[in-house]
Amino acid sequence: MIFPLCFALFVVGLYCVLTKRNVIKIIIGLSIMEYAVNLFLVLLGYKKQVPLSQVQAPIIEKVTNLDDFFMKAVDPLPQALVLTSIVIGLGVTALAIAICIRLYQRYGTFDIDQMRRLKG
Amino acid sequence: MGIELILIIILVFILLGAVIAVEIRDLLSAVISLGVVGFGLSIAFVFLQAPDLAIVQIAVEVVLLILLIRATIRREVRSTHAHINWPSLFLVVILCLGLVGFAYIALEELEFGAPAASKVEESPTNHYLRQGLTETGAANIVTSVILDYRAYDTLGEATVLFTAIIGALAILRGVARKKKGDK
Amino acid sequence: MNGMSPIVQTVARFVKVFILLFGVYLTFTGHLTPGGGFAGGVVIGCLYILLTLAHGKSLSLTYFSSGAAHGLDSLGALMFLLVACLGLGLGGIFFANFLQKAYPGAEFSLLSAGTIPISNIAIGIKVASSLFLVFVVMAVARIIEKKDGGTDYKQDEEEE
Numbered sequence: 108m109i110f111p112l113c114f115a116l117f118v119v120g121l122y123c124v125l126t127k128r129n130v131i132k133i134i135i136g137l138s139i140m141e142y143a144v145n146l147f148l149v150l151l152g153y154k155k156q157v158p159l160s161q162v163q164a165p166i167i168e169k170v171t172n173l174d175d176f177f178m179k180a181v182d183p184l185p186q187a188l189v190l191t192s193i194v195i196g197l198g199v200t201a202l203a204i205a206i207c208i209r210l211y212q213r214y215g216t217f218d219i220d221q222m223r224r225l226k227g
Numbered sequence: 228m229g230i231e232l233i234l235i236i237i238l239v240f241i242l243l244g245a246v247i248a249v250e251i252r253d254l255l256s257a258v259i260s261l262g263v264v265g266f267g268l269s270i271a272f273v274f275l276q277a278p279d280l281a282i283v284q285i286a287v288e289v290v291l292l293i294l295l296i297r298a299t300i301r302r303e304v305r306s307t308h309a310h311i312n313w314p315s316l317f318l319v320v321i322l323c324l325g326l327v328g329f330a331y332i333a334l335e336e337l338e339f340g341a342p343a344a345s346k347v348e349e350s351p352t353n354h355y356l357r358q359g360l361t362e363t364g365a366a367n368i369v370t371s372v373i374l375d376y377r378a379y380d381t382l383g384e385a386t387v388l389f390t391a392i393i394g395a396l397a398i399l400r401g402v403a404r405k406k407k408g409d410k
Numbered sequence: 411m412n413g414m415s416p417i418v419q420t421v422a423r424f425v426k427v428f429i430l431l432f433g434v435y436l437t438f439t440g441h442l443t444p445g446g447g448f449a450g451g452v453v454i455g456c457l458y459i460l461l462t463l464a465h466g467k468s469l470s471l472t473y474f475s476s477g478a479a480h481g482l483d484s485l486g487a488l489m490f491l492l493v494a495c496l497g498l499g500l501g502g503i504f505f506a507n508f509l510q511k512a513y514p515g516a517e518f519s520l521l522s523a524g525t526i527p528i529s530n531i532a533i534g535i536k537v538a539s540s541l542f543l544v545f546v547v548m549a550v551a552r553i554i555e556k557k558d559g560g561t562d563y564k565q566d567e568e569e570e
Contacts, residue, residue: 109231109339112238114330116245118323123249125319131254131299135261138291139245142268149275150234155340159230164276165368166444167360169518177356180368181276182342184352187372189280191384194448194537197287198391201544204298205395208548278444282436286452290541293459297548363507365441365523373446374529378505381529382494385487385536392483392540399547 113150117143130207130217134200141196145189152182231339233274241267254299262292279369351376413466422464429457437534441523447530451537458542462549476546479539486536493525493532 120143123136154162165183167176207217214222241264248260265288272281344352355372365371373381413419437450462470497506509524521527 109234109238110334110337111327111331112235112242114334115327116238116242118326118330119242119245119249121326122319122323126316127249129254131295132249132257134295135248135257138261139248139264142241142264146268146271149272149277149280150339152342153230153275153340154342154345155230162276164278164444165356166278167366167368173360177353180356182344182352183355183368183372184344186277186280186369187377188380189277190283190369190373190446190448191380193280193283193287194452195384195387195391197291197452198388198540200291201294202391202395202398204294205398205544205548208298209398279446279449282444282449283452286449286456289456290452290459293545294548363523363526365526366518367441367443367446370441370446370526370530371523374526375505375507375524378494378529381533382490382505385490385533388537388540389483389487392544395544396547 109150110147113143113147116146128218128220130210130219134203134207137203138196138200141192145192145196148185148189148192152185154179154181230274234271237267237271237274241271255296258292258295258299261295262288265291279367413469414464418464422460426457426461429460430454433457433534433538437530438527439520440530441526442518442520447533448537450530451534452541454534454538455541455545458538459545462545467546467549471546474542476543479543479546482535483539483543486532486534486539489532490529490536493528497525 117140120136120139120141123139124133127133127136161179163171163176163180165180165186167173210222211217216222244260244263244267248257248264251257251260265284269281269284269288272278272284342352344350355368355376359368359371360366363371363375365375433450433453435450436445436453437447440446440450458470458474461473494505497508498504500506501508507524507526
């Protein structure tokens with residue numbers, strides 16, 4: 108049930124990108140799609156066989172028992188990939204917002220239908 | 228209550244925020260609902276035992292909200308919905324429902340909580356968890372993965388961030404120069 | 411761009427030291443506790459956004475001019491590349507952790523993980539400067555009213 112809900116979040120973002128006419132709404136849809144993909148990647152790394160009070164983050168402290176640490180710790184590899192992905196998403200969305208501001212200054216509207224008509 | 232119930236509650240909350248962000252007409256309210264989605268995601272990361280990601284997600288979400296509010300405030304815009312193109316909307320809704328149904332059938336095989344990497348003995352995950360402290364000396368295994376075992380990915384990410392920021396600067400600087408040239 | 415009311419300015423003046431300390435703490439101990447270069451860099455970027463919003467653009471630019479921000483951005487990227495190439499020269503492979511093999515520090519101490527703290531600091535500097543530059547460029551525009559009732563979009567004079 109969890110993975111289909113995460114995919115439903117992605118589909119909500121896709122619907123927003125496909126049907127909305129306002130450029131800011133399209134950027135919001137892109138952001139929602141990116142959150143859904145990051146959540147899906149982190150969900151892949153969780154270990155459920157370990158009871159809830161004993162599952163650990165992949166960080167070693169002085170009191171950790173090193174023998175069964177690798178049984179109880181969750182997968183660190185998806186977390187490393189998602190960390191990179193979050194920061195890249197910030198850069199791309201900042202660039203998209205800069206383009207939006209420039210479009211408003213050039214055409215006077217955020218509506219892509221009117222931008223098509225006011226060509227030039 | 229198990230972790231699945233907690234995650235389903237958080238995911239329903241996030242989905243509600245996302246639907247509101249997509250459908251509401253006022254742009255400022257849509258941006259604030261996007262903030263709800265981001266913060267709910269950070270709570271989900273805490274429950275999934277990823278504290279690094281929770282910190283980065285909250286900070287990035289705050290910066291994105293500030294930039295979006297900067298772009299939408301004080302502009303006289305509401306979304307125009309005067310002509311809705313009914314056939315294309317119908318097709319898109321059919322496509323989306325089809326995708327969700329496909330996901331429900333196809334993702335049955337994927338079992339939550341049993342990562343494939345833990346079933347194979349020689350996977351990289353087991354190597355990082357066992358030998359991470361002795362080979363790199365870092366107690367935070369995620370940091371040792373992104374800065375020692377897979378540092379190429381971090382170099383690529385620094386390059387992408389650099390390029391995106393330079394692109395944003397180049398786009399917005401042209402506005403000032405053009406105004407100065409016209410006057 | 412103007413600042414905000416005196417309450418916001420007083421609170422920002424009081425709180426900025428703690429935010430800076432928290433960002434530096436996250437960057438420096440990234441290899442021992444959750445955090446790292448990205449988290450610390452974004453927190454310090456948020457600090458400069460707070461200062462620009464509270465005091466106005468001209469005052470915050472005396473703390474940290476945009477020329478210095480450009481320089482620090484490139485410095486962060488070049489430091490990261492320098493660590494990688496030194497790994498190639500002294501360790502045999504690109505990005506090798508040459509300090510860990512030569513001088514392994516005590517575990518759980520601040521100087522323990524070789525080149526990892528140096529990379530964390532480089533990435534923290536880079537991300538903080540990038541966020542500051544993006545916000546300064548985006549925050550300088552004002553809307554002015556034209557005489558016939560329409561709105562125009564005017565940008566302040568940029569210092570070069």
